[in-house]
Amino acid sequence: EPEVTQTPSHQVTQMGQEVILRCVPISNHLYFYWYRQILGQKVEFLVSFYNNEISEKSEIFDDQFSVERPDGSNFTLKIRSTKLEDSAMYFCASRFMEQGNQPQHFGDGTRLSIL
Amino acid sequence: KQEVTQIPAALSVPEGENLVLNCSFTDSAIYNLQWFRQDPGKGLTSLLLIQSSQREQTSGRLNASLDKSSGRSTLYIAASQPGDSATYLCAVTPPGTYKYIFGTGTRLKVLA
Numbered sequence: 267e268p269e270v271t272q273t274p275s276h277q278v279t280q281m282g283q284e285v286i287l288r289c290v291p292i293s294n295h296l297y298f299y300w301y302r303q304i305l306g307q308k309v310e311f312l313v314s315f316y317n318n319e320i321s322e323k324s325e326i327f328d329d330q331f332s333v334e335r336p337d338g339s340n341f342t343l344k345i346r347s348t349k350l351e352d353s354a355m356y357f358c359a360s361r362f363m364e365q366g367n368q369p370q371h372f373g374d375g376t377r378l379s380i381l
Numbered sequence: 382k383q384e385v386t387q388i389p390a391a392l393s394v395p396e397g398e399n400l401v402l403n404c405s406f407t408d409s410a411i412y413n414l415q416w417f418r419q420d421p422g423k424g425l426t427s428l429l430l431i432q433s434s435q436r437e438q439t440s441g442r443l444n445a446s447l448d449k450s451s452g453r454s455t456l457y458i459a460a461s462q463p464g465d466s467a468t469y470l471c472a473v474t475p476p477g478t479y480k481y482i483f484g485t486g487t488r489l490k491v492l493a
Contacts, residue, residue: 270424297479309425309470309483322478357424361479369415370481374424 268292270373272358278379279348287343287376289358298341299359299370300333302326309357315341345378353380383408383475385484393490394461402456402487404471409449412474415481416445416456419468428469429456461491 271290279285291298300312313323315333332344341360345352355377359370384407394400404414413432417425429438429445431454437446444457454471468488472481 272424299480301481301483308485309472309481311480311482314480322480324480359425369427369430371427372417372425377422 268371270358270360270371272356272373272376274376275374276377276379278381281350281380282347285345285348285378287345287356287358287378289341289343289360289373290339291341291358291360292362292371293339295360295362295371297321297361297363298333298335299361300343301357301359301372302354303357303375304351304354312343312356348378348380350380353378383411383473383482385471385473385482387469387471387484387487389487390485391488391490393492395492396461396463398461398491399457399459400461400489402458402469402489404454404456404484406452406454406473406482406484408475409452410476411449412476412479414445414447414454414471414473416443416454417470417472419470419486421467425470458489461489463491463493466490 273288298315303309313327314321330346334342355375357375359372361370362368386405388403415430416428431438431447442459447454468486470486472483
């Protein structure tokens with residue numbers, strides 16, 4: 267069964283450094299999402315992306331964050347200057363169509379640790 | 382603002398028991414509700430998706446019901462097994478958007 271893949275599984279970065287988290291969505295999916303889960307807290311929506319532009323973003327998704335689909339397969343989340351509070355599990359998800367009867371499919375996540 | 386709560390936060394049961402996990406949401410205007418399973422250090426596995434017009438969905442030993450007017454959903458697991466041990470999350474999609482708003486999760490442990 268097709269799946270969403272994320273790399274790396276664990277990223278350790280010094281505070282202030284830039285980090286790029288990578289995702290390969292399911293190949294025929296058109297809608298892409300990033301969520302994060304701080305340890306012990308709820309999964310939170312960050313951003314949704316369709317047709318090469320952001321369709322919705324949360325308050326968390328400030329100017330430090332950006333997303334990109336650089337080619338036909340990858341979907342990336344960049345954090346420009348990381349802070350300690352960016353430490354979390356980041357999940358990528360994709361959906362075939364923007365309809366309610368289609369679930370989002372999630373990757374296994376990237377654990378980001380900021381030192 | 383939509384808030385999603387799950388009760389209980391943790392549950393430990395002997396193998397073979399039937400059990401019910403609860404999810405409540407504050408705004409009944411939802412597009413759909415989805416139940417997920419999350420294993421430690423892993424991603425989210427979709428279990429059941431219920432549209433706002435539906436009352437329930439079934440898959441194997443799992444049955445999810447939705448009562449939109451009261452802002453509640455339940456996930457029923459029949460004949461629980463140790464392999465069912467995981468955290469179960471519910472998430473709702475508000476109308477006009479396709480993001481998920483997640484609940485707090487129920488951590489389930491099924492004892493052999």
